[in-house]
Amino acid sequence: xxxxxxxxxxxxVTKQHLDQGLIYPPFRNIRKISAHIxxxxxxxxxxxxxxxxxxxxxxxxxFAESCMYSPIYRNYK
Numbered sequence: 001x002x003x004x005x006x007x008x009x010x011x012x013v014t015k016q017h018l019d020q021g022l023i024y025p026p027f028r029n030i031r032k033i034s035a036h037i038x039x040x041x042x043x044x045x046x047x048x049x050x051x052x053x054x055x056x057x058x059x060x061x062x063f064a065e066s067c068m069y070s071p072i073y074r075n076y077k
Contacts, residue, residue, distance in 0.1 A: 001041050008040025009033065031068065038064035 012025040012033050025033050039060035045051040057063035 001044060004040045004044035005037050008037040011040075012036055031065075035061050035064040035068065038067075 009024070012029075013023065014025075017023075017025060042051065042060045042064065046056050
């Protein structure tokens with residue numbers, strides 16, 4: 001699972017990032033990056049028969065995004 005997460009993270013680093021001297025994608029994209037990492041780990045889980053959420057979602061990235069907490073607060077003023 002750690003390897004799947006690492007590979008998913010590495011896939012988010014573009015040539016542009018490397019040209020800028022970055023080895024990780026920018027933090028401002030953390031939600032998108034996290035969804036791709038979660039999807040990579042989930043894909044490996046399904047591949048190994050370890051996943052418990054069945055049936056497998058067609059779009060693992062979209063599914064991961066739908067499970068994320070969104071810090072949206074009401075304005076009480």
